[in-house]
Amino acid sequence: xxxxxxxxxxLLARDDLIGIAEGYGHAAIATSGPWLFTILxxxxxxxxxxxxxxxxxxxxxxxxxVYNFSFSLVLTAPVGIxxxxxxxxxxxxxxxxxxxxxLLGGLLITYAAAAPAAGALYAWYxxxxxxxxxxxxxxxxxxxxxxxxxxxxxxxxxxxxLVLSFGLGMALGIVSAALLAGPWGAxxxxxxxxxxxxxxxxxxxxxIFAEYPTRASRPFIFMPYFRKYWDLALAAxxxxxAIWADKWLMWLAPEHQTxxxxxxxxxxxxxxxxxxxLAVVPSLAAFTLTIETSFxxxxxxxxxxxxxxxxxxxxDANHRDLIQSLMEGARxxxxxxxxxxxxxxxxxxxxxxxxxISYLELGIFRLGLLGAFFHSGLLFLLIVLSYFDLRRITxxxxxxxxxxxxxxxxxxxxxxxxxxxxxxxxxAMVAFAAAFLAxxxxxxxxxxxxFVRGNSSVAQ
Amino acid sequence: xxxxxxxxxCLVLEGTYPYVTGGVSIWTHHMIEAQSHLSFELVCLVPExxxxxxxxxxxxxxxxxxxxxxxxxxxxxxxxxxxxxxERLEKPLLRLQSGGGLPEIESIMxxxxxxxxxxxxxxxxxxxxxxxxxxxxYQATYxxxxxxxxxxxxxxxxxxxxxxxxxxxxxxRVYHPVSTGYAGLYxxxxxxxxxxxxxxTEHGIYTNERRIEIAMAxxxxxxxxxxxxxxxxxxxxxxxxxxxxxxxxxxxxxAAARIVTLHSGNQHFQLADGAPQEKLAIIPNGVDYQRFSxxxxxxxxxxxxxxxxxxVVPIKDVKTFIRxxxxxxxxxxxxxxxxxxxxxxxxxxxxxxxxxxTYLGLEECVEFTGPISVSDYLPRxxxxxxxxxxxxxxxxxxxxxxxxxxxxxxxxxxxxxxxLGGPQEEPPLGPGGAVTPLANPTxxxxxxxxLLFDPDYWKxxxxxVRERVRLYYDxxxxxxxxxxxxxxxxxxxxxxxxxxxxxxxxx
Numbered sequence: 029x030x031x032x033x034x035x036x037x038x039l040l041a042r043d044d045l046i047g048i049a050e051g052y053g054h055a056a057i058a059t060s061g062p063w064l065f066t067i068l069x070x071x072x073x074x075x076x077x078x079x080x081x082x083x084x085x086x087x088x089x090x091x092x093x094v095y096n097f098s099f100s101l102v103l104t105a106p107v108g109i110x111x112x113x114x115x116x117x118x119x120x121x122x123x124x125x126x127x128x129x130x131l132l133g134g135l136l137i138t139y140a141a142a143a144p145a146a147g148a149l150y151a152w153y154x155x156x157x158x159x160x161x162x163x164x165x166x167x168x169x170x171x172x173x174x175x176x177x178x179x180x181x182x183x184x185x186x187x188x189x190l191v192l193s194f195g196l197g198m199a200l201g202i203v204s205a206a207l208l209a210g211p212w213g214a215x216x217x218x219x220x221x222x223x224x225x226x227x228x229x230x231x232x233x234x235x236i237f238a239e240y241p242t243r244a245s246r247p248f249i250f251m252p253y254f255r256k257y258w259d260l261a262l263a264a265x266x267x268x269x270a271i272w273a274d275k276w277l278m279w280l281a282p283e284h285q286t287x288x289x290x291x292x293x294x295x296x297x298x299x300x301x302x303x304x305x306l307a308v309v310p311s312l313a314a315f316t317l318t319i320e321t322s323f324x325x326x327x328x329x330x331x332x333x334x335x336x337x338x339x340x341x342x343x344d345a346n347h348r349d350l351i352q353s354l355m356e357g358a359r360x361x362x363x364x365x366x367x368x369x370x371x372x373x374x375x376x377x378x379x380x381x382x383x384x385i386s387y388l389e390l391g392i393f394r395l396g397l398l399g400a401f402f403h404s405g406l407l408f409l410l411i412v413l414s415y416f417d418l419r420r421i422t423x424x425x426x427x428x429x430x431x432x433x434x435x436x437x438x439x440x441x442x443x444x445x446x447x448x449x450x451x452x453x454x455x456a457m458v459a460f461a462a463a464f465l466a467x468x469x470x471x472x473x474x475x476x477x478x479f480v481r482g483n484s485s486v487a488q
Numbered sequence: 489x490x491x492x493x494x495x496x497x498c499l500v501l502e503g504t505y506p507y508v509t510g511g512v513s514i515w516t517h518h519m520i521e522a523q524s525h526l527s528f529e530l531v532c533l534v535p536e537x538x539x540x541x542x543x544x545x546x547x548x549x550x551x552x553x554x555x556x557x558x559x560x561x562x563x564x565x566x567x568x569x570x571x572x573x574x575e576r577l578e579k580p581l582l583r584l585q586s587g588g589g590l591p592e593i594e595s596i597m598x599x600x601x602x603x604x605x606x607x608x609x610x611x612x613x614x615x616x617x618x619x620x621x622x623x624x625x626y627q628a629t630y631x632x633x634x635x636x637x638x639x640x641x642x643x644x645x646x647x648x649x650x651x652x653x654x655x656x657x658x659x660x661r662v663y664h665p666v667s668t669g670y671a672g673l674y675x676x677x678x679x680x681x682x683x684x685x686x687x688x689t690e691h692g693i694y695t696n697e698r699r700i701e702i703a704m705a706x707x708x709x710x711x712x713x714x715x716x717x718x719x720x721x722x723x724x725x726x727x728x729x730x731x732x733x734x735x736x737x738x739x740x741x742x743a744a745a746r747i748v749t750l751h752s753g754n755q756h757f758q759l760a761d762g763a764p765q766e767k768l769a770i771i772p773n774g775v776d777y778q779r780f781s782x783x784x785x786x787x788x789x790x791x792x793x794x795x796x797x798x799x800v801v802p803i804k805d806v807k808t809f810i811r812x813x814x815x816x817x818x819x820x821x822x823x824x825x826x827x828x829x830x831x832x833x834x835x836x837x838x839x840x841x842x843x844x845x846t847y848l849g850l851e852e853c854v855e856f857t858g859p860i861s862v863s864d865y866l867p868r869x870x871x872x873x874x875x876x877x878x879x880x881x882x883x884x885x886x887x888x889x890x891x892x893x894x895x896x897x898x899x900x901x902x903x904x905x906x907x908l909g910g911p912q913e914e915p916p917l918g919p920g921g922a923v924t925p926l927a928n929p930t931x932x933x934x935x936x937x938x939l940l941f942d943p944d945y946w947k948x949x950x951x952x953v954r955e956r957v958r959l960y961y962d963x964x965x966x967x968x969x970x971x972x973x974x975x976x977x978x979x980x981x982x983x984x985x986x987x988x989x990x991x992x993x994x995x
Contacts, residue, residue: 337634337709340626476619479639486643487609488563 064312065194066097067305072202073221084288085213089205091291092164092218094298095149098272100172103141105268106254106261107134108179113257114250115183126249127180127240131233133247134176142172154290163218170225177232189235197228259419266426267410270459271403273430274437274452275301281441281448297448300389303379304396307372308404311365315408318357326350327415334478347474354412354471361408369401395449402456409463413470417482421466429459495551496526496978498660498678502533502671506544506553511880512666512691513544515773520547522967526974527551529658533670536560556655558670559647564608566615573599574617578624581646585629585731589738589762593673594680594986597653612650613643630723637709637725645732653677661978662687665740668694669733672740679743683983687973688744689771692880693757698733702726738762745977750881751902752910770912771970772902773881774963780890783866784954787892790868792940793824794896797862797872797884800831800838805898807844808875808929814848815933820940825854828865866891870946871939874898877926881906886961889953894921894946896935909956920953 073093111134118124146168150161181190201224208216254261278284279292286292330346372379373394380387406429413422437451470477480486499505505516520528530553534540540555580588580595600607612618622642630638652674664687665675672694675686703726741747741763748769749755755768794816798804806827813825831838838856845854857865862884872888874897881902885895889906897903907921922935939946 334636337636339632340623340635340638341631343635473616473619476616480614480619486614488614 064309066101067302067309069198070094070097071302071306072198082213085209085217087287087295088160088214088289088291089209089217089221091287091293092160092167092214093221094293095291096146096164096168096171098275099145099149100142100168100175102265102268102272103145104138104172104175105264107137107141108175109264110253110257110261111176111179111250112183113260114253115180119183124240125242126246128237128242129245129247130250131177131180131236133250134179135173136247138172138176139169142169156289157215159212159215160218160289163215163222167218167222167225170222170229173229174225174232177229177236180236181232186235186239190232193228193231193235196231197224197226200224200227257419259423263419263423263426266423266430270426270430270433270455273433274455277434277437277441277451278448281445283445296386296389297392299385300392300449301396301399301452303383303385304372304393304400307368307397308365308400310368311361312404312407314364315357315361315404318353318360319411322353323350323357323412326353330474331478340475343475350474351471358408361405365401365404369397372397391446392449395453399449399453399456402453402460406456406460406463409460409467412467413463416470416474416477418466418470421470425459425463425466428462429455432458492529492552492658493527494659494661495529496661497523497974498529498531498658498663500531500533500663500665500671500675500678502558502665502667502669503535504666505530505532506542506546507532507534507538507540509543515691516666517544517547518963519967519970520550522963523971523974524549526978529554529660531556531655531658531671531674533558533652533674552658554656554658556651556674559644559651561607561609561612561647561651561654562605564610564612565606566611567603567606569603570611570615570617573603573611574615574621578621581621582625582628584649584735585728587738588735590676590680590742592735593653593676593739596649597677597680597986600650600653607650607654609647613647630725630728633723633725634709638728641725641728645728648732649673657681660684662974664689667691668737668740669698670736673736676736676739676743680986683985685745685977685980686740686743687746687748687977688740689748690754690758691750693754693761695730695733695737695761696757699730702729734761741767746973748973751905753901753904770910771966771973772905772961773883773886774961774966775883775886775890775957776964777890777958777962780863780866780887781954781958783863783891784950786867788868791822791824792820793826793869794871794873794936794940795826795828795865795869796875797828797888798874798876798882799829799833800827800841800856801834802837803876803878805875805877805927806837806841808927808932809873810841810844810848810850810854811929812873812875812932812936813854814850815929816937816940817850817853819937823853823940825850826865826869827854827856828860828862829857830859831856862887863891866893869893871896871921871936873932873936874903875927875932876900879903886957889920889957889961892950892954894939894949894953896922896924896932896939898926899923900926906956906961907953910960913956913960917956917959918948918952920949920956 070093073090111130114130115124115127118127146165149168150156150164154161154164156164178190181187201221204220204223205217206220208220210216212219275294275298278294278297281294281297283296284292284294326346326349330343330350333342333346376390376394376397377387379385380390380393406425410422410425413425433452433455435451436455440447440449440451481488499516499520501512501516504510505513524547526549528550530546530550532553532555534555534557536557536559538557546553576599577596580592580599584592584596603611622639625642626633626635626638648670652670655674657678659682660678662685663675663678663682665671666689668688668690672688675688678684679686738761741758741761744767746769747758747763747767748771749758750770750772752770755763755770758768759765794813796804796806796809798806800806809825809827813823816823816825827841842856845851866888869888870893872884872893872895874882874885874895876882876898877900879898879901882897885897885903885906888895895903895907897907904923907923908919909916921939924931924935939949
């Protein structure tokens with residue numbers, strides 16, 4: 029009976045089922061890793077005393093490092109997240125042949141953005157000697173390169189290599205900075221630190237070429253991802269600007285200092301907040317572990333079982349398991365982080381006495397602790413959201429964090445010194461609350477999200 | 489919703505004319521041409537992603553073509569009251585899966601119509617409210633089955649239903665679906681919404697074809713059988729598909745004023761699917777008797793000849809024809825066996841047939857002609873042979889019959905009625921050949937040999953089949969049957985649309 033009807037198969041396009049499993053897990057460490065490294069490195073450097081270096085040289089060194097870390101993190105965030113996404117998809121498709129090429133392409137883009145930015149910053153804005161300029165410029169490029177390269181090792185989940193490279197490089201950098209401080213001053217310290225950074229960068233690159241021993245042929249293969257995932261790139265940019273927005277805006281405070289080289293800073297605010305950030309390191313590390321092990325396992329099972337054609341009863345049970353595992357992670361986080369913050373707030377005067385820090389920073393430190401608590405909670409939720417590929421929501425929350433941090437910080441500037449620190453703290457709370465509501469809503473209707481809203485095979 | 493004046497007839501065509509070639513398309517084309525005094529609207533139901541390229545020059549009395557993609561819904565809005573709508577849809581949708589038909593379609597439409605053009609896939613398929621509906625229906629019907637497959641089946645089935653109920657509806661005096669299935673569902677909806685009569689023509693039995701297709705489907709996941717476990721096994725999701733198509737058929741049968749098919753064999757299936765006996769009618773396909781009748785007077789001198797007219801493809805079972813030829817040759821050594829038709833469609837099958845000819849030593853006897861004009865060959869054919877394993881109403885039997893050539897055909901579709909006469913034949917005209925079991929070369933050969941051996945028998949058969957075609961299968965007289973049907977139902981006065989719908993119709 030030719031002619032009547034048509035194949036049912038056309039009604040039920042089976043190839044499309046895979047739409048559900050798209051957007052496989054990525055980006056857990058990609059976001060928390062660099063942040064951990066930054067906190068540790070900057071705290072170490074700010075606490076670093078070089079007995080044989082004049083204090084003014086030390087200040088120049090510290091400030092250049094703070095500038096380089098903050099600006100390079102912001103600059104590379106969009107590239108890093110888009111490359112993470114590209115790599116996660118390549119790994120999911122079991123085709124990582126173009127990874128070394130993508131590394132080259134990513135570095136080229138990073139440097140195309142970083143070199144003019146660093147050049148402009150140090151050549152026009154600051155008044156540096158030729159040697160200091162060169163060292164600061166190289167330092168910026170090295171740090172920017174490290175952010176881009178580390179994306180590859182995190183996507184590979186090769187954390188051992190990552191930690192080893194960072195640890196070795198940091199140790200070497202701090203020691204040689206201290207050694208070179210005496211004879212050469214600030215440029216010497218910078219170049220000493222650069223030696224360590226170079227070790228980190230090149231050992232990471234070597235590791236990647238060892239992992240993917242193919243020839244690099246199409247370095248810009250991931251470029252279409254920028255168009256496809258512009259919202260992801262924008263979210264990363266907003267979030268990373270938000271992290272620094274209050275520090276930069278506080279430079280406008282009447283209490284700011286201007287170094288002879290032309291850089292402004294507000295050392296009390298910066299050292300207080302970085303000290304507060306140190307407090308979140310243990311819980312951030314513990315949480316990252318939860319995400320990578322227990323949650324990732326539940327997450328994978330939830331999606332794999334769907335594709336294994338289980339009944340809805342099983343899907344429902346997996347859904348509960350997944351929420352349960354997040355709840356446990358959250359509980360551990362609140363207990364661990366909460367007690368650190370509580371103890372920190374209570375014992376702040378004793379800590380300041382011990383570290384011989386000015387009591388002027390006490391308020392900022394306490395607010396910073398509270399802010400860091402909500403900030404790391406926010407990071408926790410952003411990572412969960414990124415697992416479910418909710419890019420617009422992530423973008424909205426990153427944007428909210430950025431806007432509130434700017435507005436609230438500017439408001440505290442108007443209100444005066446007594447209010448310094450409230451801006452960041454309140455903004456972290458607001459962004460956390462928004463992320464909490466969004467994540468709760470998502471997790472509540474995860475099966476619906478998986479089958480309908482987040483399914484690229486369903487015509488929306 | 490339609491600017492054009494009300495047409496006389498709206499043909500509802502699923503997956504066929506004018507985009508697909510084939511028997512039904514040819515039938516449709518001739519039908520429109522033969523009823524040139526009537527204006528037609530065509531509603532063409534096509535798969536969601538099909539590429540559309542017309543294969544026919546549509547006659548001028550077609551006022552408009554409405555193409556509807558099955559399962560494709562507009563995005564639509566998310567109107568107020570969606571939660572309540574999804575709750576009220578649940579019952580009729582569930583009943584539709586367990587023996588429901590036209591009343592359920594009416595309930596569903598009564599719920600949908602007040603929303604006007606607001607509804608689309610966002611509300612009916614993608615909303616959280618629709619998701620709750622999926623889960624409730626799943627729990628009520630197939631709670632242990634693979635949910636991924638249920639989900640896609642649900643979307644495809646409900647998307648199909650909603651797309652039929654919400655698609656544009658041209659205004660017409662008579663709605664004429666050319667199959668049940670989605671076309672039948674669409675026509676049932678048209679009947680409910682306009683109150684106008686529905687005439688159904690079924691060439692093959694839609695639900696049967698779907699049943700075979702679903703039974704063989706590999707696109708539905710089936711859990712591995714585990715014979716020793718006591719766990720309650722999941723209900724087979726294929727049932728859900730069967731029931732959906734059965735429901736569309738029932739709805740169409742209930743809505744139809746007349747249910748026409750090509751031969752009485754189909755009517756058993758229609759009755760089994762719930763068609764009321766009193767609505768059933770047979771209008772076979774016809775051939776131009778005059779044109780082929782002339783050939784009866786042009787018979788040329790020739791060797792005894794049996795011929796198969798058709799493509800060389802497995803469904804025609806050409807191998808049985810070749811084997812039968814080998815047996816006939818034992819009795820009639822000079823017999824010629826012709827395969828008249830293109831051989832390029834399935835090269836591998838053609839090669840197998842040629843190998844069989846060589847194996848049986850029939851090189852002198854069997855000939856593959858390739859594409860030919862039937863009228864050129866019929867004057868030198870003694871017996872038309874049809875060994876197909878599946879046909880509806882093969883017109884070659886009628887073409888041969890009109891030119892006085894008896895047929896030996898397998899007992900499928902309308903072959904028995906065309907060769908031996910149907911129940912309505914009064915007085916009986918006698919056999920115009922023979923019908924044989926499927927894939928039985930001996931039976932085919934016996935019947936052919938008898939016709940070749942016995943000139944008197946051949947003559948009787950030749951006259952009987954010619955007369956039968958003239959009386960019952962002449963195209964002009966069959967065209968008249970449809971003309972009369974249309975004429976009657978077109979004139980039936982307007983009736984109010986279904987009550988539940990008219991009271992809620994926003995338009």
